[in-house]
Amino acid sequence: MDHTTPASALYGVMAEFEDPTSLVEAARRTYNEGYRRFDAYSPYPIHEVFEAMHIRDKRVSLVVLIGGLTGMFTGLGLQVWVSAIAYPLNIGGRPFLSWPMFIPVTFELTILFGAFAAVFGMLGMNGLPMPYHPVFNVERFTAHASQDRFFLAIESTDDKFDRTGTRAFLLSLGAKDINDVEE
């Protein structure tokens, strides 16, 4: 294992594939080889890749649950406080805490906060927005990754990463093209 810093900072090595089947196969073999800091890039979501890379982020649904519960208590709390404490209106002795009438707003705020949590939680965990990322330095990537080609990049921070060894490994996966990704 080579831990010396290379002359030009290297983000990793990137392989290009022509079809989704090769990408899934490559992701599976890369994972089985022991690499952990790598990512597959595709123009649309491929479930088989998630399975091959063993990714399943359970935090997304947890964040949405917390968001929804926050919304629920915010909505209920706001109405209870306004109707019973801040501005109680005595209308023919009817109860201040008429909770069935508070359900619609409570429900809407549950949905609203849950949706905010889903969107901003997902973007936050993905580290987006990110104006600059090294993968875009690869010309083939910029020209094709969001359209019709499939890529897999192993990062130099991976323990098993070795500039020549990793390159050779990616070649053995049947990559169509291999590029160094400059930092």
Next chain:
Amino acid sequence: MDTHPVYAPPPVIEPGHTFGTVTEQITGIVLTRRHPYSWFFGVFVGFMGTMMLLMAITWLLVKGTGIWGVNIPIGWGFAIINFVWWIGIGHAGTLISAILLLLKQDWRTSINRFAEAMTLFAVVCAGIFPLIHTGRPWLAAYWLVPYPNTMGVWPQFRSPLIWDIFAVSTYLTVSLMFWYVGLIPDLATLRDRAKNIYIRRLFGILALGWRGAARHWERYEEAYLLLAGLSTPLVLSVHTVVSFDFTIGIIPGWHSTIFPPYFVAGAIYAGFAMVLTLAVPLRVLYHLEDFLTLRHLENMGKVMLLTGLIVAYGYVFEAFFGWYSSNTYEQFMIYNRMFGPYWPFYWSLILCNIVMPQFLWRKSIRTSPAMLFFIAMFVNVGMWLERFEIVVTSLHRDFLPSSWGMYWPTRWDLMTFFGTIALFTMLFFLFIRVLPMISIFEMRTMVPAAKVKGAKAH
């Protein structure tokens, strides 16, 4: 279509497409300087109508609601009719994007993007009416929004009008987020394809640096699915809450438990009619027949037929319970609706909403774009008439004959209403020019090459 056996539905994309052709054809509409003349015509007409809308609103703010046709006993006129009509139209967009996603109806892929855009613009048009309906919109701030103000007053949370504000603003916000999240990967595609540096940067900013990493896609899909799961009860709740505006009141013809399901079905009915109204011309104008196939049109026709039957059930039972209630006022309301001074509206409503959609039982009509468009136009009109019926005929002759009256819109009512249709048209034409109207990344998953070989189908 007949060559396919009945148990295998025709593909949602015509054969022969690859990742490249899908990407090129859909982004090509945005990333070009050329555009059909009909586009300029549409934007021009929409713009002129929007100016008319602004004029009508300005005069309203100057003079007050006296310029409208509303007066006691009909205190609710065009403002609420148009609000309910527009909100209903919006519902189909969310139904297509959320409910059909959860039901794994993959044909939704071609229509969800522009149906969601339609939802947003319809909700924008709807939102104008509650804002301006008092003629003094700045006062709405403390009537409706709970914020600590110097007067120490708070809104009445037991009022359906407050529920409305929460429901509609949540609906607009969630629809906008859902639409934008769906757009992110496509914005990245546009960023990578744009030749012009400024357009490239603009799409680059909007795409938030999306790079299609598998770890991102996994969270993205999870979040998208959860958003769909949240939007599904939301869309059902929005029109339910809108119907509460009526049912909480004790006016005959409003105070009825059938309203929530009947309103929701009507909303989806109106919305699918509007989606068809937009889809039929779009696929011809932009040569999208490969993506918006006859299967899509036929399926939308089927949804329209189904929801139309639910609406018909609503009409029948509204009349039945009016009679069965043994309540003089309820019975008179139904009689007056059918044979009173507004009888032409009621029978046109029956023609548009119940009779016309029955033609959709025939497959040859469901697969004819021109016929679908024709029927959808009837439904658009019919659903507006339904809102008119509910609002006006219930109010104009309620309890005491001495306080009966008639309602007719003034030219300012009509200018505001047609102005919002123009605003909707303009926004929609601008949308198809600057953003991909079909979800590109989801269309890629429909291409035969997208299947991973050796994997089990999911």
